[in-house]
Amino acid sequence: MGQDRNNPQIKATAETNPSNLGLYIHIPFCEKKCFYCDFYSIENHSQRDEFVASLIKEVALYSESNPKQTVDTIFLGGGTPSLLSPSELEKIIEAIGHHFIIVSDPEFTIECNPGTVNTNNLSSYRTLGANRLSFGVQSFFDDDLKFLSRIHNSHDAVAAIEEARHAGFQNINIDLMYALPAQTTERVLSNLETGVALNPNHISAYALIVEPGTPLFSAVSKGELNPAEDNTEAAMYETVMEFMKAKGYDHYEISNYSAPGFQCKHNLKYWNGYNYIGFGPSAHSHMNNRRWWNVSSLNGYLSRLGNNVLPVSAEEVLSPSQVQDEFIFLSLRQGKLDLSVLISRFGIALEEDFVTGLKKSGYCTIAGNKLLLTTKGFTVCDEIAGEILGVHSVSV
């Protein structure tokens, strides 16, 4: 403890280079599936060995036609990557190192469930080269964690973060949730206070989303649970943004706050339209305006690779207007839309009246060529994007 998250000496990694790839590896296992989560994962771990072997095969198959691409971010997500044993992870990383060129100082993140880490696996992550950990803390209230069907408690979370520091990790993110049913603003603030006191370099604070297909969704549909009302959620969101700003964190994406220099470079590749390759079931990839994604079932994944075929489920090639739409909404999600890029890259401008209206209503400010969302603007970010995409842009 006591490390200064703003200390430039420990500034994580160099800026990423857009021509380098990000790698995402999806580990589809969880000890227990959280009832709100819509990422692909399963509780049955019997095919773990086959999965690891198939994943290595996928990496090799991909690399056959794309040899030796340069990678500068690696992200192990899931599911629960920390469920894999150090030796399993080692095999995977070895395969990646074998088929890709990894820059000397990559950003290498592993997602961890605070209930599944210990001194041993943390130090093994260091040995593997991981330099960033992301903990799914969600809340520091045990009753919230129980409600969310998390396997850890608040004490585990605090301990895990301390142990991570001991193991030498100097770039740590914690995930926190707000807008839980019946959650009070006091609790949201208390979670933030506790979280910030742990001095993480990055906090991802996001609202609970009722995703179709989750047990949460059916509970809400049946009327067993009432999700937070829009007004409450928006007010909480504003509270979170203001709080994090006051604590010196940079609000650089809808739900993401970082100490200066500690933005998640891997996630920025998603949000900036850069190239990334995803391995594992349900993983998404993007390469030069082509997007594809893997099958979302372990069995499908294993059988495809058993036949030496890449487990791609579908792909799309982005049309110019889709590229433009993505640029606009992803820029807005980062709180800034570069109007000069709109003109130079897409030949469009925003209607002046519309922008004036946004400014007047306190949704944005204009700084130079950039439209910057205000706190209020972030709460209706998608509405603004929809307006721009649908109605308020003009060709120039």
Place this chain on the structure above:
Amino acid sequence: MSLSPQLIRNFCIIAHIDHGKSTLADRLLERTGTIAQRQMVDQILDDMPLERERGITIKSHAIQMKYGARDGNAYTLNLIDTPGHVDFSYEVSRSLAACEGAILVVDASQGVEAQTISNVYMAVDAGLEIVPVINKIDLPSAMVEDVKKQLVDLIGCKEEDILLASAKAKIGIDEVLEAVVNRIPPPAGNVDAPTRALIFDAKYDSYRGVVTYIRIVDGVLKTNDKVSFHKTGKVFLAEEVGVLEINRVPTKELEAGNVGYLIAGVKELTDARVGDTVMNADNEAHDPLPGYREVKPMVFSGLYPAQSEHFEELRDALAKFKLNDAALLYEPETSTALGFGFRCGFLGLLHMEIVQERLEREFNQTIITTVPNVEYKVVRTNKEVLLVDNPAAMPSPAEIDHIEEPYVTAQIICPSEFIGNVMKLCMDRRGVYKNTTYIDTKRADIRFELPLAEIVFDFFDKLKSLTRGYASFDYEYLDTRESDLVKLDILLNGEVVDALSSVVHREKSYDWGRKLSSKLRKLIPKQLFEVVIQAAIGSKIIARESISPIRKNVIAKCYGGDITRKRKLLEKQKEGKKRMKQIGRVEVPQEAFLAVLSLNEEE
């Protein structure tokens, strides 16, 4: 080949809606072997999908049957089917002029209804022989004796002249055919006189051009004749003449008394107008046949493409539509709110609905319809008279001396226990009570004079619900009368939305403005900016509502690189926004423009 007029009978079937007209027509076709039973579909003459779905006839149809009568002769029977709804009464009058007789069908369980009466009057005026038929006599609720008395009162026939039938159960069909042969007179007309044929309908066939349906009154019309159309004076070559069975059957000629079709390379319906007289260009008759009175639109509304870039498509669709519906009138208009569109005149509300529905279904148009209105006669302070068919075009109050609006005579027939409800409804609608007569002990025939504008808004539905569905309703244009009318404007964020303006009676304007604003508040979704809705008469605001800005629209999570899903969500939102109309900075959904129509639901 020559057909003696003595062996021709031209007739139509008139009835109130749902009294079994189309089913009876089906039976006659079946019994005469015009169509084999296996080819039979219900309502065979109603070949528009919309007609079958709604169980109504929109267009006139003609079909020829051969009938071997009990007297040993083979007769040619031309049945000219007619629409039953009040909106289409002009079609009825056209059909009547091509016939010598009419079968009057009355439902045994319903009795005489409003359109039975109006149709009978038209038939009597046209000098037709009327053959009364009580249909559906096999229904348990049939009240044959009561209905007989009603018919005797209505048309002054003898009870024993009334035929009893059930088209559905195939009872009494032969008797109907015999009555057609024996009671309806054969067509008069002189085969040797110069040719005169009445166009009683016309439709556009994309391969053949205009197909006119004609009744030969005098003379003969032959293939390759040079024919002239009286009104336009244009001459064409008769490429094909023939009779109308299930399909068109070409013949060499059509003689006086017969009914058939003519194809003469006419490309525009305006060149072969319904009601016009076809003559032989080499031997023109002196006088044309009496035509029809021009169809006058009663209800007007703006039709706009939902997306302004589709204006040309809508124009093409309307032009094609008009080829088969001469009653539809339209001209381009511009609305500040909706952009370029058309002001359309319709025969009535059903006609309007049908046009909209067919434009959407058959022509794939997504259209925004503005609130329907009537045509006002505005007398300016300088005594200049202005006809206003669009509320937005109403001059400012200071320039108006007075406004006149169209009135109709409304006839409502309902069971006597509902008289009170009907009276109240009509009084609420500014009606002037005329009289009540009793059709029999249980049913009353109530007459009111009503402003047409008051029956345009959801009058019929209201009437039906107040009489548990038992009332029937018909109306006829009466005159225009001075009324204390005002233009009610709707403002969104201070801007008048011309497409939402309406003309209402001053006494009702406050209530109307309040209800309309509140309805719009529910229909317009929350947006980034506050929306203020105001109702105003001139510069006076009479109602105000506001829609607070949207509070939250953001998806918190965007991890794992699945950008596609987020983009698709936004694309959906974007399409939704594109479908709305931009008025100033307010996005207004299409339903809002018809909000007025359902205002009364909330009472």
